[in-house]
Amino acid sequence: MTHRIGIVGSGPSGFFSAEHILRMCEECEVDMFERYFDPFGLVRKGVAPDSPKIREVTRAFDNIAKNPRFAYFGNVEVGRDISISEMLIFYDAIILACGMETSQRLGIPGEDLPGSYTANSIVGWYNCHPVYRSLDIHLDGRKAIIIGMGNVSLDVARILLRRVDQLKPTDISNEAIEKLEKSNIEEIYIVGRRGPAQAKFKENELLTLKELSDVDLMVKEDELILNEASKKEMKDNPSIERIVTFFERLRNVRRKNSKVINFLFYRTPIRVNGRGKVEEVIFEKNNLVGEPYNQKTEGTGIIDTIPCDMVVASIGYRGNVLPGIPFDERRGIIPNEKGRVIKNGNILERIYVAGWIKRGPVGLIGHNRADSLETVSCLLEDLPKLEKCTLRNREEVIRFLHNKNIRYITYSDWKVIDEYEQYQGKLEGKIRKRVCSIEEVWEILGKSKNCYT
């Protein structure tokens, strides 16, 4: 008997889950649901456009989608177009691989002043995300502060300061290019609440800043002081040592360019000030206390005020609540044990999680492969014992969507868009020219019988 599995979300954890299921269970069929028309989640809407190599993983996803036991339903939002309980009529089990779409908030006064942005919105803006592509971003000031020391901060800093002629050939949105061409931003402070040994940057990602030949990277000597616990962290862990060394090499750098990225450590943001728009951020300086690898900040009472024209909070992501599914408000994830969803201390049968919504917003794209394997292994172990869905045929799902007048995108539709984007990109000397709106999608699909290439 065929088993029917539904996956919610088409990012890496969704595709890796599909891959494992199709490989490990020959009787399983997989239907994937995606709220946007385009697949790949953060690979398409999160990765910085100047890192095209990272996006190459989509070729592997294309291969997974070629399996006849796989189907893609784009432009279908679970929770709006189809509920979880409706999905359980069509699927023996569901994997929620819906990632994290909401930014963590600083929770400080002034956070909502004009000129204050979340990294998520800026990343969406340059990646043509339907929600953020028209972000009203003002780049007329000179100084920006980015709060948080993770790889997303580096992506945002790079895109804001990279020469526009280097960005134009990428698949960055044309709206972003238009604004970046007029940008006056030339000084960025990347500010962390802990020290260089605790920064979450990956060494490779820090090294990408060196590609910005007209930008100086700077850090002052007294930012680099390490306490005994941090010295131990550095001594025990070569990757931490390499990060600290990266910063130590910057301390004697003399400023020669007008553009600069300054790294500031040991500062917690306590307020954003401004009359009608962001004008400065007030930080309290910190000491670190606690055991190595578990050091927390302790305020010193010393205040540091940094004037700026814009501020970006880049302090991580959290998941969205799905009706009927438990949610851990503190961690922003769906509570689970190895991918089995837990509600009030019990396993919620037939519902599983994979990816960031399962473990939190950490790890690179490849980490999702092992994470999805854990979830899929649990699901396949449970499958013989699970209650079966009643409508056991893909045609039933299609009928349901038609009856509700939901116009969905198949994977072949997506491939038409994909080819169109690449063709249009070629005409403009870009890797691809993004299709950003569903209206554009319908128009292209209407025309798709004509040949673009």
Ligand code: NAP
């Ligand atoms: P992240 O790596 O978790 O970094 C978040 C930063 O925000 C940390 O420095 C954290 O400091 C700080 N922070 C959190 N709450 C704060 C608060 N209330 N006030 C001040 N600072 C605060 O998050 P991310 O940069 O969003 O990245 C998410 C994941 O995507 C990571 O695994 C990252 O490696 C991955 N990613 C990878 C790439 C790539 O490989 N090219 C690119 C982008 C993202 P504490 O350490 O003190 O908590």
